Amino acid sequence: xxxxxxxxxxxxxxxxxxxxxxxxxxxxxxxxxxxxxxxxxxxxxxxxxxxxxxxxxxxxxxxxxxxxxxxxxxxxxxxxxxxxxxxxxxxxxxxxxxxxxxxxxxxxxxxxxxxxxxxxxxxxxxxxxxxxxxxxxxxxxxxxxxxxxxxxxxxxxxxxxxxxxxxxxxxxxxxxxxxxxxxxxxxxxxxxxxxxxxxxxxxxxxxxxxxxxxxxxxxxxxxxxxxxxxxxxxxxxxxxxxxxxxxxxxxxxxxxxxxxxxxxxxxxxxxxxxxxxxxxxxxxxxxxxxxxxxxxxxxxxxxxxxxxxxxxxxxxxxxxxxxxxxxxxxxxxxxxxxxxxxxxxxxxxxxxxxxxxxxxxxxxxxxxxxxxxxxxxxxxxxxxxxxxxxxxxxxxxxxxxxxxxxxxxxxxxxxxxxxxxxxxxxxxxxxx
Amino acid sequence: xxxxxxxxxxxxxxxxxxxxxxxxxxxxxxxxxxxxxxxxxxxxxxxxxxxxxxxxxxxxxxxxxxxxxxxxxxxxxxxxxxxxxxxxxxxxxxxxxxxxxxxxxxxxxxxxxxx
Numbered sequence: 001x002x003x004x005x006x007x008x009x010x011x012x013x014x015x016x017x018x019x020x021x022x023x024x025x026x027x028x029x030x031x032x033x034x035x036x037x038x039x040x041x042x043x044x045x046x047x048x049x050x051x052x053x054x055x056x057x058x059x060x061x062x063x064x065x066x067x068x069x070x071x072x073x074x075x076x077x078x079x080x081x082x083x084x085x086x087x088x089x090x091x092x093x094x095x096x097x098x099x100x101x102x103x104x105x106x107x108x109x110x111x112x113x114x115x116x117x118x119x120x121x122x123x124x125x126x127x128x129x130x131x132x133x134x135x136x137x138x139x140x141x142x143x144x145x146x147x148x149x150x151x152x153x154x155x156x157x158x159x160x161x162x163x164x165x166x167x168x169x170x171x172x173x174x175x176x177x178x179x180x181x182x183x184x185x186x187x188x189x190x191x192x193x194x195x196x197x198x199x200x201x202x203x204x205x206x207x208x209x210x211x212x213x214x215x216x217x218x219x220x221x222x223x224x225x226x227x228x229x230x231x232x233x234x235x236x237x238x239x240x241x242x243x244x245x246x247x248x249x250x251x252x253x254x255x256x257x258x259x260x261x262x263x264x265x266x267x268x269x270x271x272x273x274x275x276x277x278x279x280x281x282x283x284x285x286x287x288x289x290x291x292x293x294x295x296x297x298x299x300x301x302x303x304x305x306x307x308x309x310x311x312x313x314x315x316x317x318x319x320x321x322x323x324x325x326x327x328x329x330x331x332x333x334x335x336x337x338x339x340x341x342x343x344x345x346x347x348x349x350x351x352x353x354x355x356x357x358x359x360x361x362x363x364x365x366x367x368x369x370x371x372x373x374x375x376x377x378x379x380x381x382x383x384x385x386x387x388x389x390x391x392x393x394x395x396x397x398x399x400x401x402x403x404x405x406x407x408x409x410x411x412x413x414x415x416x417x418x419x420x421x422x423x424x425x426x427x428x429x430x431x432x
Numbered sequence: 433x434x435x436x437x438x439x440x441x442x443x444x445x446x447x448x449x450x451x452x453x454x455x456x457x458x459x460x461x462x463x464x465x466x467x468x469x470x471x472x473x474x475x476x477x478x479x480x481x482x483x484x485x486x487x488x489x490x491x492x493x494x495x496x497x498x499x500x501x502x503x504x505x506x507x508x509x510x511x512x513x514x515x516x517x518x519x520x521x522x523x524x525x526x527x528x529x530x531x532x533x534x535x536x537x538x539x540x541x542x543x544x545x546x547x
Binding site: 084086097121169170171172174176177181 | 433435446517518519520522523538539541
C-alpha cells in the first residue's frame with residue numbers, strides 16, 4: 001500500500017498540484033490541500049481499497065479541502081494575494097477537475113507551467129531550486145531542509161517567502177513566449193543543476209554525497225526534457241541544452257556508490273572502484289552525447305559549457321581504469337572550455353588534467369595566477385599541494401596542505417587532506 | 433496590475449554622453465513608448481539628486497535637508513508606472529529601455545483606506 005501510494009505521489013504530485021494552482025491561484029492552499037489528500041488516502045485506502053481512479057480521488061479530495069479553507073478565510077476576512085492565471089487557463093483547470101472521466105483531463109502543459117513559475121529568475125536561485133523540487137516533484141519541506149543543510153523552519157520560511165514573492169510580484173502561471181523560451185529554459189537548467197550539485201558535493205557538513213537530492217534533480221531534468229520538446233525551436237536548442245545537462249548529471253551521479261568507502265570517507269576519482277559505477281546510467285549519458293559528437297553543430301554558450309563538462313565526465317566514464325584515462329583529451333576539452341567560458345574553477349580542472357598528461361610542473365604553471373581569484377578556496381591549495389608532492393617539493397607541499405586544511409569546511413574532504421599531510425610527513429608519498 | 437519601474441543610473445551619465453549616445457537613449461525611450469502605449473500610467477524624468485530636498489520629522493518637528501534621502505552609487509533618474517497583466521510583460525517592456533539603466537520593478541498594492 002505504501003509503495004503504491006509512494007509511486008502515485010511521485011508520478012502525480014506535480015500534475016495534480018498544477019491543476020489546483022490553475023483553478024485556485026494559491027500555491028500555499030494547493031500544496032496543503034494536496035498533502036492532506038494524500039494523508040487521507042494513506043488512512044482510508046488500506047481500509048477501502050485503492051480507488052479505480054486514484055488521481056481523480058486525490059484531486060476531488062484536495063479540491064474539497066481547498067474550498068473549505070477558502071470559506072474559512074472569507075469568514076476571517078483574510079485576503080491572500082493570488083497568482084496571475086489568465087481566465088482561460090482557470091476555466092480549463094476547473095473543467096479538468098470537474099470532469100472525472102477516465103482521469104483528470106490535462107490542462108495544457110500544466111506541469112511545464114509550474115516549472116516555469118518556480119524556476120523563475122525573479123526568485124533567488126536557491127529559493128527557486130527548493131520551490132521547484134517542492135512543487136513539481138513533491139519533495140517534502142523536511143527532506144528539502146535536510147538536503148540543503150538548513151533547519152526545517154528556515155526552509156519553510158524560505159519557501160513561504162518565495163511563494164509570496166511569486167504572487168505579489170505577479171509572476172504568471174504560463175509558458176514563456178517562443179522568443180524567450182531558450183533563455184528561460186536556461187534558468188530552469190541552472191536551477192536543476194544547482195539542486196543537483198547541492199546533493200553531489202555539498203560545501204559543508206559531514207556527508208560527501210546526498211544521492212537523493214541529485215536523483216530528484218535528474219528526475220526534474222528528465223521531466224523538463226519531455227515536456228519542452230513540442231515548444232522547442234527548429235534548432236532544438238532547449239532540448240540540446242537539457243540533453244547535455246542530463247548527460248552530465250547522469251555521469252556524475254553514476255559514481256555515487258564509489259565516492260565513499262565503507263567508513264564514509266571520501267574516495268577520489270582515481271582510487272574509485274569502477275565496478276561500483278552505474279553502467280546503465282553511463283550508457284544512457286553516452287547515448288545522449290552521441291549526436292553532439294557525431295554531427296557537431298554550433299550551440300549557445302551555456303549549452304557548450306555544459307556539453308564540454310559532460311564530455312570530460314564521459315572520458316572518465318569510458319576509461320576502465322584510472323591509468324587508462326585519456327588526460328590529453330581532457331586537457332584539450334578544458335582548454336576549449338576555458339576559451340568559451342573562462343573561470344578559476346575551469347583553470348583548476350585544466351591544471352589537474354595537464355599535470356596528468358604532461359607532469360606536475362606543467363600543471364603547477366597553470367596555477368600561478370589563481371590565488372587572487374580564489375582566496376577562500378581550499379581546492380586550489382589542495383591541488384597545488386598534490387602537484388608539489390609529485391614534483392618532489394615536499395616542504396612547499398606541506399605548507400599548501402596546511403593552508404588547504406585551514407580553508408576546508410567539508411568534513412569528509414578535510415579528513416582526507418589531513419591524511420594526505422600525514423602521509424607526506426611520514427615520508428611515504430603514495431606512488432603514482 | 434500596476435508596477436512602478438524605478439530608473440537608476442550612474443550620475444553624470446547623461447552629461448558625459450556623446451550626442452550619438454544621447455540619441456540612442458532617446459530612441460530607446462521612444463520605442464518603449466510606442467510599444468507600451470497606453471499601458472504607461474505615468475512617467476517622468478527627474479532632475480538630479482543635487483536638486484532634491486528631503487523632509488523628515490525629527491523630535492516631532494518637520495525638518496528639511498538638502499539632497500536625496502539616500503546617497504547611493506546610482507541615482508534615481510526617473511520612473512514609469514505601468515499597467516501590465518504580469519511581471520513577465522513588464523520585464524519584456526523594460527528590456528527596451530537603455531541598457532545602462534538599473535531598473536527596480538515593484539508591484540503597486542492597493543491599500544484599503546476605507547477600513
